[in-house]
Amino acid sequence: MKTFNYTIKDELGIHARPAGLLVKEAKKFESKITLSGNGKSAEAGKLLAIMGMGLKQGAELTVTAEGADEDAAIAAMQEFLEKNL
Amino acid sequence: MKTYQGKSILKGTAIGRILYYSKEEQMVQRKSIDDPEAEWKRFEDAKEQASEQLNALYEKALKEVGEQGAAIFEVHGMMLEDDDFNDSIKNMIKNQKVNAEYAVATTGDNFSMMFAQMEDEYFKARSADIKDIAERVVGILQGRHAAGDLGDEPVILAAKDLAPSETVQMDKSKLLGFVTELGSANSHTAILARTMNIPALIGIPVDAELDGKMAIIDGVKGELIVEPDEETLAHYQSRKQEEQKQRELLQQLKGKEDITLDGKKIRLYANIGSVGDVARVLANDAGGIGLFRSEFLYLEKDTFPTEEEQFQAYRTVAETMAGKKVIIRTLDIGADKQADYFNLAHEDNPAMGYRAIRICLDQPEIFKTQLRALLRASAYGSIGIMFPMIISVKEVQQAKQYVADIKAELDENGIPYGDVELGVMIETPAAVIISEQLAKEVDFFSIGTNDLTQYTLAIDRQNAKLDNIYDSHHPAVLEMIRMTVENGHKGGCWVGICGELGADTTLTEDFLKMGVDELSVTPGSVLPIREIIRNTSVK
Numbered sequence: 001m002k003t004f005n006y007t008i009k010d011e012l013g014i015h016a017r018p019a020g021l022l023v024k025e026a027k028k029f030e031s032k033i034t035l036s037g038n039g040k041s042a043e044a045g046k047l048l049a050i051m052g053m054g055l056k057q058g059a060e061l062t063v064t065a066e067g068a069d070e071d072a073a074i075a076a077m078q079e080f081l082e083k084n085l
Numbered sequence: 086m087k088t089y090q091g092k093s094i095l096k097g098t099a100i101g102r103i104l105y106y107s108k109e110e111q112m113v114q115r116k117s118i119d120d121p122e123a124e125w126k127r128f129e130d131a132k133e134q135a136s137e138q139l140n141a142l143y144e145k146a147l148k149e150v151g152e153q154g155a156a157i158f159e160v161h162g163m164m165l166e167d168d169d170f171n172d173s174i175k176n177m178i179k180n181q182k183v184n185a186e187y188a189v190a191t192t193g194d195n196f197s198m199m200f201a202q203m204e205d206e207y208f209k210a211r212s213a214d215i216k217d218i219a220e221r222v223v224g225i226l227q228g229r230h231a232a233g234d235l236g237d238e239p240v241i242l243a244a245k246d247l248a249p250s251e252t253v254q255m256d257k258s259k260l261l262g263f264v265t266e267l268g269s270a271n272s273h274t275a276i277l278a279r280t281m282n283i284p285a286l287i288g289i290p291v292d293a294e295l296d297g298k299m300a301i302i303d304g305v306k307g308e309l310i311v312e313p314d315e316e317t318l319a320h321y322q323s324r325k326q327e328e329q330k331q332r333e334l335l336q337q338l339k340g341k342e343d344i345t346l347d348g349k350k351i352r353l354y355a356n357i358g359s360v361g362d363v364a365r366v367l368a369n370d371a372g373g374i375g376l377f378r379s380e381f382l383y384l385e386k387d388t389f390p391t392e393e394e395q396f397q398a399y400r401t402v403a404e405t406m407a408g409k410k411v412i413i414r415t416l417d418i419g420a421d422k423q424a425d426y427f428n429l430a431h432e433d434n435p436a437m438g439y440r441a442i443r444i445c446l447d448q449p450e451i452f453k454t455q456l457r458a459l460l461r462a463s464a465y466g467s468i469g470i471m472f473p474m475i476i477s478v479k480e481v482q483q484a485k486q487y488v489a490d491i492k493a494e495l496d497e498n499g500i501p502y503g504d505v506e507l508g509v510m511i512e513t514p515a516a517v518i519i520s521e522q523l524a525k526e527v528d529f530f531s532i533g534t535n536d537l538t539q540y541t542l543a544i545d546r547q548n549a550k551l552d553n554i555y556d557s558h559h560p561a562v563l564e565m566i567r568m569t570v571e572n573g574h575k576g577g578c579w580v581g582i583c584g585e586l587g588a589d590t591t592l593t594e595d596f597l598k599m600g601v602d603e604l605s606v607t608p609g610s611v612l613p614i615r616e617i618i619r620n621t622s623v624k
Contacts, residue, residue: 020163047167
């Protein structure tokens with residue numbers, strides 16, 4: 001299992017559009033990717049669940065990946081978050 | 086005529102018939118089904134169709150309102166593919182053996198509720214998105230056609246609420262404005278209205294009764310006026326025309342100098358009647374205020390306004406104009422402007438009666454209070470003071486003496502005041518004839534063409550019977566103006582026009598050629614006049 005923490009920098013937080021892109025990204029991997037923060041957690045492949053976390057700017061997010069391609073998954077998620085959120 | 090108060094999304098005017106739009110009642114009944122596999126297949130087919138529709142809407146919106154407005158349909162497409170959303174529908178169909186319509190509608194309601202309960206306004210507003218996609222799928226399952234036909238004439242669309250997919254499907258050239266009962270300033274409908282630049286109101290009680298009625302959206306006040314009377318309609322029609330012209334002119338002329346082709350700079354100012362008008366002065370990019378009618382301070386009240394009240398009003402305007410010239414006319418009451426507490430006797434001929442500077446010089450306490458407030462406010466901007474209804478040099482000298490006395494008083498008390506320009510209104514033939522002498526007393530002239538016309542032509546402008554011969558283009562009036570300009574310049578004054586003729590675009594070129602230095606007009610006329618100035622040579 002791999003994990004990293006990330007603080008949301010985007011002004012609007014994880015809003016609909018980047019959440020959708022994040023889901024697309026996460027679905028590229030076999031590993032189970034989970035986001036937790038704001039006292040909630042959700043699978044990275046589930047758009048409504050991620051939006052339902054209500055993550056705003058400044059929120060602390062923990063990303064974990066577990067599975068065959070967990071290293072690649074973590075690297076990709078990290079890159080995605082840095083770039084988009 | 087009935088007026089409803091709502092909240093405005095976009096300042097602007099729309100006039101037209103209301104089209105009441107209601108989603109066909111979504112009668113989703115729970116039915117038991119025998120073949121869950123077949124029902125799931127029905128759902129998957131409907132979902133695919135919905136997805137195609139959303140792609141098409143995305144492309145359409147991208148062309149019409151750009152990336153920002155279109156993104157919502159991309160998001161809708163993603164929501165439609167959401168695992169939890171689909172799992173919930175699948176579970177209901179397979180385990181509860183219910184029809185696909187019911188499973189989709191219930192799932193949509195549940196997720197919509199989840200968002201509706203979130204604290205953040207942005208996420209809250211997403212509940213409408215979930216509803217929208219669920220309704221789209223249900224509509225397809227039920228074989229309903231997508232709505233959006235507005236008919237042939239442009240309309241004001243009224244609805245309880247509008248989903249983004251509904252607004253984007255509508256033909257924009259047929260849409261004058263939106264009125265909705267629900268929705269927030271963050272809703273996509275509001276965002277689309279802003280992007281499309283059409284007036285929109287939210288929070289207006291909407292029902293089927295409104296359908297087909299003539300209505301006006303006043304985007305400034307946030308009002309919907311249903312079945313306006315003729316006068317109201319005419320008022321808003323001219324406002325709408327003005328807005329249209331303004332918009333076009335603003336694009337081209339805002340921020341440009343008021344300078345003639347041969348390089349003469351003109352002071353292009355605006356007339357105002359209250360502190361609230363300053364916003365329009367700034368919006369129309371006037372170079373200053375050429376006539377601030379101080380009467381409103383007196384007419385709005387039951388007693389004389391105090392020095393402090395006046396000071397606050399003048400100071401606010403001076404500060405808001407941030408160093409641009411603000412010319413305030415001292416009290417011009419009497420004639421058609423009356424306030425009970427002045428106890429003015431009834432006069433048979435009030436236009437030629439006890440009014441304006443005549444009252445001020447006769448009751449110096451009223452005058453001195455105003456002058457003190459004006460001088461104190463002058464420390465906060467660039468204020469000019471002008472005296473109305475002048476007919477003699479002596480009146481001007483008396484008025485100036487009061488100004489000098491008050492300055493001395495302020496000096497004594499260590500109260501600051503600024504460099505104040507003094508001027509007179511030229512609105513009587515007497516003032517025109519002696520303008521060369523008057524010019525030696527003051528810094529500027531401002532020609533009040535309305536009164537000047539009525540006194541020159543001996544026509545009471547309140548008398549409707551004489552409207553046909555009341556001609557403000559009369560050669561005598563124009564000659565009066567020319568003389569005033571010439572004599573004013575001889576005495577070192579700059580000369581402006583603040584009456585209605587100042588905004589008469591058929592005369593602007595003539596005035597500029599006469600040597601007029603300033604034109605003060607209603608805020609809405611500033612840019613049209615600027616256009617003429619910039620295309621005229623004065624030589």
